[in-house]
Amino acid sequence: MEYSVVISRFDPEKDRSPYYQEFLVDAAPHERVLDVLLQIKSEQDSTLALRKSCGHGVCGSDAMLINGENRLACSTLVKDLESNRIKVEPLPGAVVEKDLIVNTDPFWKKYQAIMPYLINDEPPPDRERLQSPKEHEIIEESTRCILCGACTQACPTSWANEDYLGPAALLKAYRFIFDSRDQAKQERLRKVASDHGIWQCYTAYNCVEACPKEIDITWHITRLKKASLGL
Structure with missing residues (x-):
């Protein structure tokens, strides 16, 4: 054809x-x-x-x-x-x-800003840091993100505010903030609750529609908002 x-x-x-x-x-x-x-x-x-x-x-x-x-x-x-x-x-x-x-440099700069890696100051175990299936279930959907940028470039706030962290970075922050093995929850929450973080998300759901992995990114950002308020 x-x-x-x-x-x-x-x-x-x-x-x-x-x-x-x-x-x-x-x-x-x-x-x-x-x-x-x-x-x-x-x-x-x-x-x-x-x-x-x-x-x-x-x-x-x-x-x-x-x-x-x-x-x-x-x-x-x-x-x-x-x-x-x-x-x-x-x-x-x-x-x-x-x-x-x-140009993806701004995207990766925001990704790096949320410290996208496990932080744990305890002595490492002999094999690995274990996590129960129930604990992993909390972050499982967020781990499916492939960092394609489709969500961030579909976000109207990202279009209007070049300093906004964006859906992809916030989703990655969720992935570590709610990881039972990580010890930097409060530090990351302070970063995502900054002037250019979670409170700039107005739940347009463009990110959800754009995600090729069908991740409900807006739901995860809402969870971050609740966590920042201690809820």
Whole structure:
């Protein structure tokens, strides 16, 4: 089946602003948008710039705006778009470096700010720090995050406030704040309850709709709000 693939193009070395370019591609319905983009890059325009790595919905590197929704190109089948016209753009709200590649430095800076690692000053055990299934259940959903950035770049607060930590960083903070093995709960709570943290979330639920792992991010942020109030 032939698809019309309209891609946002931008090369800062020669373009003053982004523009759209159309490609006609023959693809089977079960193929992924990533397959279509790589076919274009291989057969029609080798200058097309995009990020991709594992290709299996694990690394999160190929998040982009596909037919108006933040999605993973490697997890989106062309048949599921229910149209023979595919429009592909970089994630909204981020600085475009080239074509479908955005600058992720601000995203990772906010991620690092919440100390995304286990903090425990007790002497390490011989094997590992144990956690019961019930304790792990509290954080299990948050551990599914692949840090693709789709949620953060779908968030209206992130668009309006460049200092806002964003859904992904706050979700990762939840993952450690509620980890029974971690000892830095209060320090992290102070960080997420700052002027650019949890209280800037207005429960628009854009992050939930954008998450490719179907994580209820807004629920987790609400839990952080309650924890910061001692509830």
